[in-house]
Ligand code: SF4
């Protein structure tokens with residue numbers, strides 16, 4: 327609770343913690359997690375006793391006190407970039423430079439707000455300031471390659487300290503891999519801002535949406551597609567559907583107004599990771 331009482335994104339403590347995370351913790355931690363879950367250390371990472379220890383010693387502190395992410399549809403990411411105040415920079419994806427095991431584009435780590443200051447200070451040679459148009463171009467190129475987007479949040483129980491926009495893939499995004507391997511309980515991604523709704527009348531059961539869903543949430547049943555497991559709202563299925571049968575619905579505004587210190591209004595109480603019970607189309 328101590329850490330979570332620090333709500334101001336611009337506070338000195340938050341900026342200092344984010345800088346320490348950026349400079350000394352992030353890449354080694356991501357590299358270690360990839361090594362254990364998908365790399366040469368997989369033999370160890372598959373043992374149930376080890377997964378139990380890793381869930382409590384690595385994933386939970388990382389996810390509950392460090393940072394977590396919310397998947398966001400492509401159009402919403404573009405709108406978020408348009409609405410950003412302050413400078414934006416791009417640098418090499420922290421996951422891909424850690425494990426070097428993925429061929430997706432490298433210069434895709436877009437940092438903003440407190441993230442801009444932290445990563446520019448930590449890695450001045452690796453990050454460069456870019457315009458909003460350039461940031462949107464990077465997101466668009468990644469979108470056209472079938473990648474999904476996650477907005478990272480520092481100290482995630484306070485949901486509004488977004489500091490980075492990541493362009494993710496199933497083979498290389500380590501937070502995604504941790505979530506899939508060690509479960510939502512141990513490394514929670516933030517769901518609930520957007521949900522996919524399928525129009526059964528339009529659906530032709532081609533299964534394209536099933537193939538692209540990174541969260542294995544979709545199934546074909548009764549001659550049509552359904553979001554049957556929990557939908558994280560990444561939007562990939564809606565862009566892949568040739569019949570335009572899937573629409574993304576926003577459940578609540580993820581960008582509450584802030585004052586010039588970056589604080590949200592005093593009356594506002596951000597939710598925890600789940601905004602709703604697991605979502606299934608019936
Ligand atoms: S059903 Fe899958 S692909 Fe579609 S928005 Fe939800 S998580 Fe993303």
Ligand code: SF4
Pocket residue numbers: 524528529530531532533534535536550551566567568569570571572
């Ligand atoms: S991609 Fe569209 S048409 Fe194909 S199964 Fe999914 S919802 Fe139906």
